[in-house]
Amino acid sequence: MAEAVAWIMLVVLAAYACAGGTDYGAGFWDLCAGGAERGERPRRLIDHAMEPVWEANNVWLIFLMIIMWTGFPPFFAAVFSAMWLPLALAVLGLVLRGGGFALRKPTRRLAQRRVYGAAFAVSSLLTPFFLGAVIGGIASGRVAPGVTASADAWSNPTSIITGLMTIGATAYLGAVFLTADAHRYQAPDLVDYFRLRAWCSLAALVVLALIGLPITHHDARFLWSRITTGAPLGLVIAGAVVALVTALLLARRALRWCRYTAVASVVLVIAAWGVAQRPYLLPTSLTVSQAAGAHHTLVWLVIVTGIAVVLVGPSLAVLYWLDTRGKLEALADSDTEQEVPPAEPA
Amino acid sequence: MHSALNLLAQTPPQTLPARQLMAYTLASHILLVPMGVALPFITLLAHYRGLRRDDAVALQLARRWSAVMAVQFAIGIVTGTVLTFEFGLLWPGMMGRWGDVFGLGFGVEAWAFFLEAVLIAIYLYGWRRLDPKVHFWLAVPLPFAALMGAFGIIAANSWMNTPQGFTLDAQGKPVHVTVQQAVFTPMFGPEYWHFVVAMFLTAGYVVAGVYAVGWLRGRRDRYHRLGFTIPFTVAAILSPVQLVVGDAIARAVFHRQPTKFAAMEIVWNTNTHVPEYIFGRLNAGGTISGGLRIPQLDSVLAGFKPSTQVTGLTATPEADRPTPTEATLIHWTFDIMVLLGTALLLLALWYAVVWLRKRDLPQSRWFFRCAGVAGAASLICVECGWITTEVGRQPWIVYQNMRVAQAVTSTRADSVWTMLGVILALYVVLFAAFITVLRKMHHRWRIADEGLARNRPVHPPEIVTPYGPREEAGMATGPSRPAAQDGDPHG
Ligand code: HDD
Ligand code: HEM
Ligand code: HEM
Numbered sequence: 001m002a003e004a005v006a007w008i009m010l011v012v013l014a015a016y017a018c019a020g021g022t023d024y025g026a027g028f029w030d031l032c033a034g035g036a037e038r039g040e041r042p043r044r045l046i047d048h049a050m051e052p053v054w055e056a057n058n059v060w061l062i063f064l065m066i067i068m069w070t071g072f073p074p075f076f077a078a079v080f081s082a083m084w085l086p087l088a089l090a091v092l093g094l095v096l097r098g099g100g101f102a103l104r105k106p107t108r109r110l111a112q113r114r115v116y117g118a119a120f121a122v123s124s125l126l127t128p129f130f131l132g133a134v135i136g137g138i139a140s141g142r143v144a145p146g147v148t149a150s151a152d153a154w155s156n157p158t159s160i161i162t163g164l165m166t167i168g169a170t171a172y173l174g175a176v177f178l179t180a181d182a183h184r185y186q187a188p189d190l191v192d193y194f195r196l197r198a199w200c201s202l203a204a205l206v207v208l209a210l211i212g213l214p215i216t217h218h219d220a221r222f223l224w225s226r227i228t229t230g231a232p233l234g235l236v237i238a239g240a241v242v243a244l245v246t247a248l249l250l251a252r253r254a255l256r257w258c259r260y261t262a263v264a265s266v267v268l269v270i271a272a273w274g275v276a277q278r279p280y281l282l283p284t285s286l287t288v289s290q291a292a293g294a295h296h297t298l299v300w301l302v303i304v305t306g307i308a309v310v311l312v313g314p315s316l317a318v319l320y321w322l323d324t325r326g327k328l329e330a331l332a333d334s335d336t337e338q339e340v341p342p343a344e345p346a
Numbered sequence: 347m348h349s350a351l352n353l354l355a356q357t358p359p360q361t362l363p364a365r366q367l368m369a370y371t372l373a374s375h376i377l378l379v380p381m382g383v384a385l386p387f388i389t390l391l392a393h394y395r396g397l398r399r400d401d402a403v404a405l406q407l408a409r410r411w412s413a414v415m416a417v418q419f420a421i422g423i424v425t426g427t428v429l430t431f432e433f434g435l436l437w438p439g440m441m442g443r444w445g446d447v448f449g450l451g452f453g454v455e456a457w458a459f460f461l462e463a464v465l466i467a468i469y470l471y472g473w474r475r476l477d478p479k480v481h482f483w484l485a486v487p488l489p490f491a492a493l494m495g496a497f498g499i500i501a502a503n504s505w506m507n508t509p510q511g512f513t514l515d516a517q518g519k520p521v522h523v524t525v526q527q528a529v530f531t532p533m534f535g536p537e538y539w540h541f542v543v544a545m546f547l548t549a550g551y552v553v554a555g556v557y558a559v560g561w562l563r564g565r566r567d568r569y570h571r572l573g574f575t576i577p578f579t580v581a582a583i584l585s586p587v588q589l590v591v592g593d594a595i596a597r598a599v600f601h602r603q604p605t606k607f608a609a610m611e612i613v614w615n616t617n618t619h620v621p622e623y624i625f626g627r628l629n630a631g632g633t634i635s636g637g638l639r640i641p642q643l644d645s646v647l648a649g650f651k652p653s654t655q656v657t658g659l660t661a662t663p664e665a666d667r668p669t670p671t672e673a674t675l676i677h678w679t680f681d682i683m684v685l686l687g688t689a690l691l692l693l694a695l696w697y698a699v700v701w702l703r704k705r706d707l708p709q710s711r712w713f714f715r716c717a718g719v720a721g722a723a724s725l726i727c728v729e730c731g732w733i734t735t736e737v738g739r740q741p742w743i744v745y746q747n748m749r750v751a752q753a754v755t756s757t758r759a760d761s762v763w764t765m766l767g768v769i770l771a772l773y774v775v776l777f778a779a780f781i782t783v784l785r786k787m788h789h790r791w792r793i794a795d796e797g798l799a800r801n802r803p804v805h806p807p808e809i810v811t812p813y814g815p816r817e818e819a820g821m822a823t824g825p826s827r828p829a830a831q832d833g834d835p836h837g
Contacts, residue, residue, distance in 0.1 A: 052471045055423050056463040063456045065430050069441045070449030077442025080434030084757045088765050091431040092772065095424050099776045102420030106413075106783050116779075148756045293446025294512075294523035300450055308457035315464045318484075328471035 001299060002292035005071040006281070008305055010274040012067060016060035017270055018173065018263045021166075023054050025174015027097065027124020028167065029197060030117065036110065042178075043117070045190055047105065049181040052328040054101065056319065058094075071301055072291040074145055075281045083137060084149035086130040086159075093127035096120070125167060132166025133159040139273065140220035144285035158219045161212040168208055169266055171201040176246060176262040183255045184324070195250050198262075202247055222283045226276035235275060239268030357751040363762040364436040364754050367769060369736070371432060373729055374773050375425040380728065382422045383496055383542070384549030385415050386466070386488040388577050393482055395576075403569050407576070409473060410791060411553070414784060416470045421780050423463070428769070436762070440743055440753035447512050447520050447528050448505040455498025462491040493542065500541055504533040507735065508602050509744050532602045536595040540731075543588045548728055550581025551690070552721035556788075558714045569795065571707070578717065581724075582694035589691055592684070599738075600648045603745065604657035605666075606738035609673035610680045611644050615658040620644040625681055628670045632660070668740045676738045679730035686723045686730075693720055 026046045033039030033046075069076040080087060100120030107113050136159035137143055143153060153159075175198035182190035216224050226232055243265040249258040279287045292298060322328050389411040396405030433441055441449075468476075469485040476484070505511075511528030512520035557574035600607045607613075613620055614632035622644040626637015645654040659667055668676070693716050700708040707713075743750045755762070 052467045055420065056460065056467060058423055058427065059456065059460045059463050062427065062430050062459065065434070066449065066452045066456045069433065069445035070453055071446070073442045073445030073449075076434055076445060077438035080438050080441075081756055084435060084755065084761065087431060088435055088761075091428055091435070092768060094427050094431075095769075095772055095776065098420055098424035098427070099779070102417055102424075103779050103783055106417060106787060149758075149761075293449075294521070296523050296525055297446040297450060300525045301453055304450065304453045304457065308460070312457055312460045312464065315461060315468075319464045319468055322468060322472070322476075327475045328468070329474045 001295060001302065002071070002288050005067065005292070005298050005301055006288045007274075008302070009064065009067045009071065010270070012060055012064045014267045014270045016057075016064055017169070018266055019053075019057035019060055021128070021170040021266065022173045022177045023050055023057050024124045024128045024167075024170035025172065025201075026050050026178060027101075027121050027174075028171045029174055029178065029194070031121035031125060032197075036114065041187070041190060042193060045178060045182055045185065045187065048185070049178060050101070051105070052323050053319065056316065058098070067301065071293055071298060072281060072288075073293055075286060075291040078143055078145045078147065078282060078286065079134070079138065082143040082147040082149060082153045083134045086133050086137075086154045090127050090130040090134075093123035093130065096123040097127060124170075128166045128170050129163040130154075132163035135166070135273075136160070136162030136220075138282060139223045139277070140216070141222055141283045141285070143282050145282075156219060157215045158212075161208060161215055165205060165208045165212065168201055168205040169269075172198060172205060172243075173262055173266060175201055176250070176258050179250060180255045180259050183253075191253070191255070198250055199247060202243060205243075223273075223276055227272060232272045232276035235268050235272035239265045239272065242268060358754055358756075359759040360757060360762045361751050361754045363759060363766050365750065367762065367766045368432060368436055370766070371425065371428050371769060371773070372732070372736075374777065375422070375429055376728055376732060377725060378418060378422040378425060380545045380548035380552065380725070381415070381418050383492040383545040384489075384580075385411060385418070385553070386469070386485065386492065387546065388549060388553060388580060389415065390482070390485060390488070391576050391580070392572070393485075395572075397478060397482055401572075403572055404576075406569070407573050410787075412470050412473070413787060415466065417780065417783055419463075419466055421776065424776070425773075426459075435757075435765075436755055437743065437753045438755050440748060443748065444509075444520065444744060447523050448502050448509070450525050451498040451501030451505070451529055453498070454501070455495050458491050458494035458498060462488065462495060465491060496542055496545070497538065500538045501529045501531075501534055503735070504531050504537045505529070506744055507531070507537075507606075507739060508533045509747055533598060536591070536598040537735075540588070540591045540595045543584050543591055544724070544728055544731065547581045547584040547588055547690070548721070548724035550577040550579075550584070551717075551724045552577075554578035554581065555718050555721035558717035562711060562714050562718065574717070575707070578697065581690075581720070582697050585687075585691045585694035588687060592687060597648065600656075603738070605659065605662045605668070606676075607648070608657055608659045608661070609668045609676055609738050610734060611656070612673055612677045613644065613656050613658045614660060616655065616661050617658065618645060618653050618655045620648075620654075620656040622647065623677070625678060628674045628677065630670050666741070666746075668738060672737050672740050676734045679733040679737075683727045683730040683734065686727050690720060690723060690727075693717065 026049065030039075030043055030046050033042045065076070068079070096119040100116045100118070100123065104113050104116035104120060107116060133154045137154045137156070139162065140156065140158040142156065142159075147153065175194045179191055179194040179198055182188075182194055227236060242261050246258050246261040246265060249255075249261060277283055279289070281288055281291050319328075389408050392404045392411065393408035395401055396403075396408055465485060465488050469481070469488065472481045472484065505528055508531045509528075510531055511524045511526070513522045515521045554574050554577040557570045558578075560570045561574060596607075596610075599610070611620070612623055612626065612628040612634060614628070614634075619642050621642060622640045623634060624638040624640070626639075627635050629635060642652040645652050645656055648654050648656055659673065693713075696708060696713060696716075700706070700713075739745055741749050741751070743753045
């Protein structure tokens with residue numbers, strides 16, 4: 001049962017990485033879009049694309065944490081004790097990001113919009129970095145039950161390279177999705193704009209991976225030895241191939257499929273990490289079965305997840321379906337400011 | 347005294363900032379929760395009326411309330427996410443030991459929020475392009491999802507008050523967990539219903555208050571009348587219900603958490619014929635200064651007769667019960683909640699009596715003045731109720747099973763203080779910006795309603811897509827949705 005819950009946890013993590021990651025990437029490109037005038041059109045597209053879905057995307061993170069503490073309490077406690085600072089910084093980033101994004105839209109003054117926009121964009125960079133650094137710290141075996149917060153747990157070479165790669169991956173996902181959105185909203189210039197950025201972030205990821213290889217060889221020996229053989233290696237290679245396919249699809253403007261391949265490449269790499277860590281949650285100090293919570297709870301966790309898949313799955317599908325068909329659009333001022341019929345006296 | 351000093355020495359210094367941070371972030375989040383739970387319901391009432399009777403005013407209200415919902419829900423998500431992280435950042439001891447016992451409630455809650463986030467997105471962004479009937483019906487599950495979310499949270503909290511569903515092994519670790527028992531704890535029922543009613547009531551009074559103020563300023567059109575009546579009626583119906591449910595929860599506390607009850611009523615020694623104090627302060631030696639003393643009443647309220655025995659604070663060892671200062675605090679918060687709750691009931695009665703006799707709103711300005719502050723009063727009730735619940739449990743984080751000091755993170759106190767400072771500043775800015783945005787929206791709508799907008803320049807249709815700074819930058823070439831090209835109905 002613990003094994004099953006661990007897989008659910010990995011699936012939810014992958015879902016957050018893709019759904020949330022796309023949003024972070026959109027924020028990254030918002031940050032890079034340049035001055036108010038030059039960045040006007042990309043920013044509008046980013047708002048447009050993110051708006052209806054970002055709240056739902058955020059819930060994956062919450063669900064991930066709940067599975068952690070309900071399914072594997074000692075694992076949750078160990079991660080949050082050892083990784084105190086990066087997680088505290090990540091949550092500050094989440095506040096700035098959500099607040100900035102939500103308040104930017106209904107604000108009209110340019111100066112204020114700039115402030116909210118900056119909060120949103122900068123934190124879109126910081127949050128994935130710190131979350132990535134946490135994963136790097138776990139993967140390199142720096143988190144163990146009883147370890148207290150220290151700078152080494154997250155400011156080590158593996159963490160930094162994972163943090164940077166997380167930013168790279170979000171930028172890549174964001175750019176691919178925005179390319180498809182630009183096509184959908186019939187803005188050919190923006191298709192080219194984001195397509196170029198998707199390629200660039202993919203290239204950056206390759207460079208980071210090449211730098212990362214020798215670093216992790218020394219710094220994260222356990223993971224390195226696992227990921228360079230057998231199934232994990234296969235998954236990594238598959239991920240790389242699918243990423244390449246994405247680049248080619250973009251080049252051929254086959255924009256309907258590139259989103260799926262981009263998501264697949266990220267999922268494959270995460271799966272490789274998960275498989276490589278088996279049977280550990282925290283290499284090499286805490287296994288899945290050691291960390292598992294009470295059996296009865298785990299059974300119920302799986303049941304609750306099953307019910308949720310039945311309930312949330314269809315509604316999420318409706319949301320994405322409506323969104324991609326252009327059926328969802330924010331209320332404009334002309335709606336809420338529509339004149340009420342002549343004011344009758346009460 | 348000796349054991350208390352001992353305990354103080356064992357309380358790590360980061361406990362204080364951790365408690366402050368938890369209390370501050372929860373108290374902020376809870377202000378948004380009534381709206382999160384009940385605003386969709388109130389909006390759907392107006393929406394239903396709008397569709398059913400082809401009532402443009404009601405539809406306009408629903409549209410505007412959902413514009414408010416869009417911003418409010420986002421801030422709720424943000425502050426809620428902070429809480430989720432804080433469970434790990436501040437209380438890893440509690441989560442590490444008890445996570446699998448009481449965590450499942452949160453699992454239910456997360457999926458409920460998920461459903462809510464999805465449905466709210468469809469509702470908020472569906473106004474323009476969905477078929478009106480489909481749009482309405484897709485939103486109907488929303489209030490139920492909100493109730494499910496509250497179910498999860500309250501299950502977790504009531505477990506902390508009356509933990510069960512496990513046995514302890516030799517090392518004090520929980521084993522033999524039974525999930526059903528851990529979710530449906532003795533306090534769960536009373537807490538859940540009291541909480542749900544509080545949420546709908548509060549949201550009703552808060553929304554109605556906005557229109558009451560408009561009414562006082564002389565805006566007496568149908569728009570303000572409807573905007574007042576719909577939410578106020580919801581709240582007025584619930585006010586007497588809340589008194590009954592509140593009475594029930596108080597008695598549940600009396601039976602299940604006698605120490606908390608003793609602190610709420612500042613009862614020092616176990617006794618019968620216990621008097622009720624309204625306000626007043628509990629001193630260290632057990633004497634009470636100030637306050638209004640009503641003989642026998644406390645015993646009567648707890649058990650319907652003066653001979654009811656009420657457990658006093660001294661029945662619990664000093665190290666295991668709230669301090670006199672804490673007791674005084676929750677005594678006050680409890681009394682404030684009850685007094686304001688009773689005042690709200692009187693206001694609801696006023697409304698009901700006038701309505702039954704004249705089929706009209708009360709004419710008195712005083713009625714609308716009271717209605718204008720009823721929202722604030724309910725929010726104060728909500729805060730007070732939670733302080734009663736949480737501080738009354740001290741020094742336990744899991745009642746009689748784990749102390750707050752055992753649960754706290756090992757991170758250094760200055761790190762936690764720093765985080766408290768940063769969050770404090772961040773939340774002040776966030777809430778100030780949130781209020782400002784709401785006021786600006788309100789202002790714009792008023793201008794539109796008073797017909798002043800007609801004199802303003804007409805925007806080309808693209809500006810209608812809600813992007814970009816509007817007046818400041820002239821941008822006519824934004825990406826527009828494919829469907830936007832077939833002519834915008836409102837443009
Ligand atoms: C509009 C809000 C509101 C109003 C009018 C009232 N309450 Fe309340 N009360 C709450 C909002 C609230 C709350 C914020 O929702 C609490 C906090 C925890 C909970 O479940 O509900 C609460 C808690 C709470 C508790 C503590 C439960 C515990 O410690 O577990 C008691 C004993 C009462 N209430 C009793 C009353 C009584 C006798 C009222 C009579 C009028 C009353 N409340 C009105
Ligand atoms: C699911 C709901 C809740 C959970 C799980 C929860 C949990 C906690 C925890 C873990 C603490 C710190 C330990 C302690 O001091 O006891 C705490 C303290 C506190 N909480 Fe709650 N809480 C909940 C709801 C609330 C709400 C909504 C409020 C809002 C006003 C609140 C007010 C407080 C206060 C004032 C304290 C500080 C108590 C003190 O330091 O003396 N709680 N709560
Ligand atoms: C049902 C209406 C509520 C809404 C819409 C709401 C909003 C939220 C949101 C959005 C989150 C973050 C989780 C997420 O992103 O999905 C959250 C978490 C939280 N909320 Fe609220 N909230 C509600 C009820 C409550 C209540 C009733 C309380 C306490 C009295 C409360 C206290 C908390 C706590 C302690 C968390 C963190 C625990 C967790 O993540 O499960 N919330 N809330």
